[in-house]
Amino acid sequence: MTNTATTDRPDMIEFRDVHKYYGDYHALRGITATIKAGEFFSLLGPSGCGKTTLLRTIAGFESISSGVVLIDGKNMEGVAANVRPTNMVFQSYAIFPHLSVEENVGFGLRRDPMSKADKAKAVAEALEMVGLKGYGKRAAHALSGGQRQRVALARALILKPKVLLLDEPLSALDKKMREQMQVELIRLQRQVGITFILVTHDQEEALVMSDRIAVMFEGQIAQLADPETLYRRPNSRKVADFIGTMNFMPAKILSENGKVEVEAMGFGRVELDASQVMGSGSGEVSVGLRPETLTILFEGQTATDRESMATVEEVVYYGDMTYYDLRLDGADHPVRISMRNVFGRPVLDIGARTRVAWSPGALVLFR
Amino acid sequence: MKFPILRSYAIIYLLFLYAPIILLPIFAFNDSKIVAFPLSGFTTEWFGQMWADSQLRIAAKNSLTIAVVTATLSTILGIFAARASVRYDWKGKGPIIGLITLPLVLPEMIVAMALLTVLLSMGISLSIWTIILGHVLVCTPFAVVILTAAFQSLDRSLEEAAYDLGESAASTFRLIILPLVMPGILSSFLICFTISIDEFIIANFLGSGQPILSVYIFGNFRFPARVPSMMALGTVLVLLSITLLIIAEYFRRRGIAKTGGKDTGGFL
Amino acid sequence: MSGSAWERFRRSEAASGYLLVSPPAIYVMLLLAAPMATVLFFSFLTSTGGSVSTPFTLQNYAEVWSGRIYQAIMMRSLWVSMSVTLVTVLLAYPIAYFISFNVSPSKKSLWLFLITIPFWTSYVIRVSLWRVILGYDGIVDSTLMSVGLASEPVNILSNGVLSIVITLAHAYAPFAILPIFVSLEKVDRSLLEAGQDLGESRFVTFLRVTLPLTMPGVIAAVLIVFIPTVGDYITPELIGGGKVPMIANVIESQMLKQRDQAMGSALAMTVMLIVAAVSVAFVLLNRRFLGARK
Numbered sequence: 001m002t003n004t005a006t007t008d009r010p011d012m013i014e015f016r017d018v019h020k021y022y023g024d025y026h027a028l029r030g031i032t033a034t035i036k037a038g039e040f041f042s043l044l045g046p047s048g049c050g051k052t053t054l055l056r057t058i059a060g061f062e063s064i065s066s067g068v069v070l071i072d073g074k075n076m077e078g079v080a081a082n083v084r085p086t087n088m089v090f091q092s093y094a095i096f097p098h099l100s101v102e103e104n105v106g107f108g109l110r111r112d113p114m115s116k117a118d119k120a121k122a123v124a125e126a127l128e129m130v131g132l133k134g135y136g137k138r139a140a141h142a143l144s145g146g147q148r149q150r151v152a153l154a155r156a157l158i159l160k161p162k163v164l165l166l167d168e169p170l171s172a173l174d175k176k177m178r179e180q181m182q183v184e185l186i187r188l189q190r191q192v193g194i195t196f197i198l199v200t201h202d203q204e205e206a207l208v209m210s211d212r213i214a215v216m217f218e219g220q221i222a223q224l225a226d227p228e229t230l231y232r233r234p235n236s237r238k239v240a241d242f243i244g245t246m247n248f249m250p251a252k253i254l255s256e257n258g259k260v261e262v263e264a265m266g267f268g269r270v271e272l273d274a275s276q277v278m279g280s281g282s283g284e285v286s287v288g289l290r291p292e293t294l295t296i297l298f299e300g301q302t303a304t305d306r307e308s309m310a311t312v313e314e315v316v317y318y319g320d321m322t323y324y325d326l327r328l329d330g331a332d333h334p335v336r337i338s339m340r341n342v343f344g345r346p347v348l349d350i351g352a353r354t355r356v357a358w359s360p361g362a363l364v365l366f367r
Numbered sequence: 368m369k370f371p372i373l374r375s376y377a378i379i380y381l382l383f384l385y386a387p388i389i390l391l392p393i394f395a396f397n398d399s400k401i402v403a404f405p406l407s408g409f410t411t412e413w414f415g416q417m418w419a420d421s422q423l424r425i426a427a428k429n430s431l432t433i434a435v436v437t438a439t440l441s442t443i444l445g446i447f448a449a450r451a452s453v454r455y456d457w458k459g460k461g462p463i464i465g466l467i468t469l470p471l472v473l474p475e476m477i478v479a480m481a482l483l484t485v486l487l488s489m490g491i492s493l494s495i496w497t498i499i500l501g502h503v504l505v506c507t508p509f510a511v512v513i514l515t516a517a518f519q520s521l522d523r524s525l526e527e528a529a530y531d532l533g534e535s536a537a538s539t540f541r542l543i544i545l546p547l548v549m550p551g552i553l554s555s556f557l558i559c560f561t562i563s564i565d566e567f568i569i570a571n572f573l574g575s576g577q578p579i580l581s582v583y584i585f586g587n588f589r590f591p592a593r594v595p596s597m598m599a600l601g602t603v604l605v606l607l608s609i610t611l612l613i614i615a616e617y618f619r620r621r622g623i624a625k626t627g628g629k630d631t632g633g634f635l
Numbered sequence: 636m637s638g639s640a641w642e643r644f645r646r647s648e649a650a651s652g653y654l655l656v657s658p659p660a661i662y663v664m665l666l667l668a669a670p671m672a673t674v675l676f677f678s679f680l681t682s683t684g685g686s687v688s689t690p691f692t693l694q695n696y697a698e699v700w701s702g703r704i705y706q707a708i709m710m711r712s713l714w715v716s717m718s719v720t721l722v723t724v725l726l727a728y729p730i731a732y733f734i735s736f737n738v739s740p741s742k743k744s745l746w747l748f749l750i751t752i753p754f755w756t757s758y759v760i761r762v763s764l765w766r767v768i769l770g771y772d773g774i775v776d777s778t779l780m781s782v783g784l785a786s787e788p789v790n791i792l793s794n795g796v797l798s799i800v801i802t803l804a805h806a807y808a809p810f811a812i813l814p815i816f817v818s819l820e821k822v823d824r825s826l827l828e829a830g831q832d833l834g835e836s837r838f839v840t841f842l843r844v845t846l847p848l849t850m851p852g853v854i855a856a857v858l859i860v861f862i863p864t865v866g867d868y869i870t871p872e873l874i875g876g877g878k879v880p881m882i883a884n885v886i887e888s889q890m891l892k893q894r895d896q897a898m899g900s901a902l903a904m905t906v907m908l909i910v911a912a913v914s915v916a917f918v919l920l921n922r923r924f925l926g927a928r929k
Contacts (some may be wrong), residue, residue, distance in 0.1 A: 061527055082530050094528035098546050108532035159532065373733045380730050384753045384808055387764035390774065394767075402767050403777035444659040455652030463656060467663045472858075474866020474910065476883035477903045480890050481670035484677065484900070504666050507659060565757050568868050572887070581759045588763035588873065601760045608755045616748075 011073075012037040012163060012195045013058060018067035020053055020219075027053050028064070029219040035197065035212075037072075037162075040189050042198045042206040045216035046242070051199045054216070055165050058197065060084045072162055087156035088165040091172070093148040095140045101127070102136035104151055108159045126154040129188070146177045153185075157192060166198045170205060182208055203243045207231065215239050235278045237288070237366045246288040247335035251365065253285055262287065262365060266328030266335070267308065270360045277365045285367045291338040293362035296324070296354050298345060303357035312352045322347050326356060388605055395598040402594050413599040423600070426578035430564055433495055433579070437502040438559035444503065445510025445555055446548075452511075453518040468508040475568045478504065483572055493575035501569035506559040513558065517551025550618060557615045561608065678900035687897050695901035705885070705902070712881040713909070715796055716864040719803040723860050724853060726804060727811035731852075732845075734812075735819035747816070754809045762873050765802040766792065769874075795871075795879035802874050803864050811856040818852025819845070854921045862910055882906050 013035040020028035028050050035041045043051035056062040057069055060081030069076045071085060087108070096104050106123040114122075127133055130150035135143075143151065149169060156164055166185075170178045186209055189196045200206050206213050207227045214224040223235045234240035237248065251264035260272045264287045297303060313334045314325035322341055325334040337356075341347070348354060398408035417423060451457075452464050470478055482501050491497065521544065529539040545552075567581040574582065584600065587593040678695055680687040699705050734746045753761070768774045769791040779785040792798050822845055830840035868883040880888075882902065889899035 059527075059531060061531075081527070082533050082535060086531075088528070088531045090524040090528055092522055092524050094522060094524040096525060096529070096543060107529070111533055155528075155532065373729060373737060376729055377733045380726065380808075381749065383805065384750065387761050387768065387805070388753055388756060390764060390768065391760075401772070403772055403774060404781055405777075444662060447655050447657075448659040451652045451655035455648045455655065457649040457652030457656075460652070460656075463660050466668065467659050469663070470667065472862050472910070472914070474863065474883060474906060476866050476868050476886055477674075477907060478667070478670075480886055480899060480903055481674045482666060483890070484896060485670040485673050488673070500666060504663065507662070511659070561755060565759070567759050568883075572891070581757065584757065584759045584763065585869070585873070588759075588766065594767060597760075597763070601757070601764070604760065605756045609752065612752070612755055 009036040009038055011035070012039070012071065013197075014068075014070040015054075016068040016070070018054075018057065018069060019065045020050075020057065020062060021065045027219055028057070031067070031219075031221060033214060033221055033224055035195060037195055038193050040186070040196045040198070040209055040211045042200060042210040042213045043216060044200055044203060044206040044213050044242075047201060049216040050219040051201075051216050052167055055088075055167055055197060055199045058084075058163065059086050059088050059165050085162040086165055087159055087161040087163075088167065089149075089152045089156050089169045091168045093152040093169075093172075095143070095148050095151055097141045099140055100136065101132065101138045101140055101143070101151055104140050105136075105154045105158055107155060122158055123154075126158040129157070129191070130154045131184070145173050146181065149173065149181060153188065157188075157194070161194065163195045163197060166196060168199055168201070170200070171202075178205075185209060207243070215242060217242075231290070233275065233278070233364060234288075237286070240288050240364070240366070245291050245336060246364075247291065247337075248286045248288050248366075249331060249335070251285050251287045253367070260365065264363070266331030267306075267358070267363070268330075270363060272360060272363060272365055276361075276363060277367070279367045281367050283367070285365065288364045288366060289335070289358070289362050291323070291336050293358060294326070294335060294337040295357045296326075296337070296339055296348065297357050301357075303355070305357065305359040305361075308356050308358065310354055310356050312348050312350055312354060315347065315350055317347060324348065326354070328356070391598055391601045391605060394595060395602040397595070400592060400595060402598065413595040414603075416596040417599045417603075420596070422578050422583060426580045426583040429495055429577055430570075430580035433498055433502060433570070434560045434563040436499050437506055437563040438556045440499070440503045441506035441510045441559040442514075442552060442555045444507045445514045446552070448507070448511045449514035449518050453515060453521075454523075464511070468511055470505050471508040471512075475505065475566075479569045479572045482569075486573070493573060495574065495577065495579075497573045497575075498570050498579070501573045502563045502566060505566065505569065506562050509558050509562060510555040513555040514548065514551050517548040517555075521547055553618050554615060557611060561611070674900045674903055676900075677896050678904045680897050682895045682897040695897050696905070698898065699901050699905050708880060708882060708885050709905070709909070711796075711879070712865055715799055715879075715881060716803075716861055716867075718796070718800050719807070719864045720857055720861045722800055723804045723807050723811045724815075724856050727808060727856065728815055728853070731812045731815035731819055735816055735822075747813070750812055751809045753805075758806060759869060759873075761806060762802055762870050765798065765805065766873055769798050769801065792874065795874070798874045799870050799879060802870050803867065806870075807860045807864065810859045814855035814859060815849060815852040818849040818855075822848050851921050854917050858914055858917055861913060865910055866906065 011034045015031045015033050018028055018031040019026070031050075031054060043054055045051045053062055057064050058071070058076075060076065060079060076084065096107065099107070102120075102123050105126050106119055109119045109122060112119065123136065124133075127136060130153050132147065132150050132154065135147070135151075140148075140151065152169070169185075170181055173181060182205060185196070185198075198206070198209060207230075210227060212224065212226050213230055214221045215230065216222065217238060223230060223239045225233075230239070230243055234243060234246070237246075240246040249265045249267065251262045254261040254263055254269070258274065260274070260277050261269065262272060262285070263269055267287065270287070297307065308328050310326040310328045312324055313327050314323075316323040320341060322339050324337050324339065326337055327334045393406070394402045395413055396409050396411065397406050398410035398412070399406075448464060448467050452460055479501060482497075482504070486493070486497055486500075525543055525547070526539055529543045530536070534542060565581060567585060570579040571582050571585070584597060587597050677687050679691045679693070681690060681692050681694070699709075730750070734743055734750075738746050766773075770776075771790040771792065773790075773792070775791060776785070780787075791801075826844055826848070827840055830844045831837065835843065865881075866883045867881065868887065871879050871881045871884050883906075886899050886902045886906070889895050889902060893899075
């Protein structure tokens with residue numbers, strides 16, 4: 001999903017040390033970031049982290065207490081929401097219940113000087129783009145959740161905004177519909193080429209859809225990166241924990257000169273690249289690794305890199321996958337790993353002893 | 368039935384509630400000056416007598432004027448207060464909205480006397496306009512309560528969406544908010560209208576003696592000879608208010624159907 | 636700096652709120668708060684033939700609180716409106732219970748509609764009708780006599796308090812039923828099943844679960860009936876024939892007939908004090924019920 005071309009694109013949105021207070025509550029604590037033109041950008045974080053507030057400062061629904069928000073190079077201070085080059089798809093979709101589908105979609109054209117026929121054409125095109133051709137005359141309240149979502153998209157896109165803001169747009173849909181809409185949103189974004197900014201608390205959704213993701217905790221951006229970097233090289237234990245599953249093992253730094261040599265529980269001595277070392281604190285040190293980076297070695301298989309012995313403590317069978325809790329020899333707690341179930345390969349029992357393969361390159365050191 | 372006792376009690380209770388109203392048409396058409404059983408034949412004389420009374424026509428016209436003006440003003444004030452309380456955050460909301468809705472829990476006589484004292488000491492002469500002043504005071508709390516509920520059921524993001532799509536605050540109000548709270552505005556208007564038509568104490572003490580419907584009825588019921596024609600008048604008024612109720616209910620349901628909401632019960 | 640602070644306020648939420656609320660707020664200040672303040676002021680002044688003047692005095696209150704006639708009328712007003720409240724709420728509870736528990740959900744709004752219809756007809760007409768129904772040779776009398784249950788007119792109307800209670804219990808019925816109904820609707824039905832599951836009888840479950848849970852509704856009903864009935868004017872006037880005056884009638888007569896505004900003001904303030912005291916007592920009672928549940 002990573003679109004490497006985005007890095008050379010011009011900036012569409014720039015935050016410079018943005019702060020927002022609600023009374024004594026400090027909702028945004030110094031946000032500094034840029035979002036590129038044509039990028040699919042996600043704001044990801046748990047509820048209350050400030051992601052929706054940040055989105056609403058772009059839309060102009062929230063004023064900021066200090067700092068600067070630029071859209072397409074223009075300072076947005078004092079620019080009201082109704083004249084900003086942004087449009088929003090709301091979490092509740094905010095479909096006007098007393099208007100028909102086409103009246104909803106054409107709502108933003110009311111003040112446009114174009115002819116009635118042109119407006120009707122634009123509405124029809126917008127509806128076709130979101131796959132609702134022929135739905136124009138329907139009453140808005142008679143639509144299903146997915147259809148409302150499409151109407152909301154068409155209504156926002158018809159104005160050709162520079163930025164489309166999406167506030168948890170998929171959270172009200174069921175799982176199947178959500179997955180379908182994820183794919184459609186990606187297709188739509190490529191088709192129109194507009195900057196999309198998505199707010200979500202669903203890490204999987206963010207990983208699937210985004211060019212880049214800003215992970216937010218407590219009013220601050222913890223890490224801003226493309227999905228792969230975010231997954232493989234999370235810059236803190238907190239980010240690692242929020243995105244997918246990560247196993248942590250206590251570790252000790254032995255030496256440090258360019259490369260870092262550590263002694264990690266269960267893994268022994270490992271030499272890590274500087275790019276694998278996160279943080280600069282002097283407190284607790286641990287290594288983390290993703291479940292799929294440890295592989296059980298079955299008979300006849302050999303490790304390409306490092307190999308350890310482990311005991312199976314728990315087995316959870318998921319059909320296509322099996323999750324194991326393995327206690328590496330010398331470790332005081334197990335690691336959770338995932339194995340794809342391949343035809344002819346046995347599922348291990350609790351208590352079984354097994355060899356596991358891993359690679360130091362998959363480890364991340366947090367300190 | 369699971370609870371025959373409770374059900375019979377409910378039916379007896381309904382009879383008790385409806386007893387006076389059922390008696391209205393019976394004695395309105397009963398050919399006797401005395402309102403008592405047994406009945407003594409059919410007549411429309413009382414309706415004729417009622418219609419012939421020019422005082423009644425003046426009273427009805429006055430009351431109608433008062434009620435329409437009161438309902439309009441109260442509903443407008445109610446829209447202001449409800450919108451301010453639901454949509455915006457400001458200090459002192461509780462006490463100020465409390466003060467506006469205070470007449471709900473004040474004995475009407477006290478409101479009337481306090482107002483009268485001030486009006487007289489300011490040298491303002493009483494008229495139907497002083498009655499309207501009082502009625503607006505008493506009706507506005509009802510409007511505020513009804514309209515607050517209407518505004519609360521409005522999704523805030525609808526308003527933001529319209530604004531986001533380029534409308535101004537004023538056109539958003541006109542295009543989105545107003546149509547969606549219209550059922551609330553209508554029921555507020557109707558309830559204020561009914562309360563005003565019904566109201567006696569303010570109409571009696573803040574008026575300058577010109578006939579007002581409730582005061583007229585109050586006065587006429589004291590004379591036994593006038594009671595049958597009051598029965599006729601009562602019948603007409605009951606029919607009118609039931610018609611009004613049905614119209615209001617129709618609009619309410621249509622409003623719900625239009626916005627696709629769920630019917631959550633009665634008018635009140 | 637103050638200019639920009641003002642600028643910020645002008646664009647703020649609070650400013651929009653104050654701007655919007657100001658028409659009704661100013662209205663209520665001018666036509667309610669100011670008059671009430673005037674009445675409070677008058678109540679400490681001395682009456683001088685149709686007007687009021689200084690010196691300030693507590694004499695009016697002393698008279699209201701110790702004068703025999705006033706005391707008697709206060710006590711009667713309280714007694715009548717408490718009886719009305721008690722009767723109305725007791726009669727209303729089973730109806731609310733019936734609609735909430737025994738009527739199928741689709742018919743509930745019809746029942747509520749049926750109960751509120753009489754409320755939509757003129758209050759004066761309804762009260763006047765009870766006069767006709769209960770009066771000497773009225774509908775009750777003529778019916779009883781024609782079926783032979785009574786040999787001479789019973790004339791319930793001559794019993795002022797009884798007929799006032801009947802009339803007001805009728806007039807305020809929907810006001811009592813609705814809040815109780817709302818609180819009954821909120822009762823989690825599985826709690827009742829739990830109660831019965833634990834071996835309680837239906838009646839004991841009602842006493843130990845349903846009734847305590849619906850106390851807030853009952854208290855709301857009590858207040859909604861009590862407050863307006865204390866200050867009711869029409870019913871004592873029409874039904875009691877002026878022979879059973881209540882506070883409102885006395886205030887009116889002081890203010891308008893005796894033209895003693897100071898005394899009338901003191902009476903009005905006293906009534907407000909009593910109403911406020913009763914309301915606060917019930918609200919506190921309600922808190923205790925809510926607290927006890929936690």
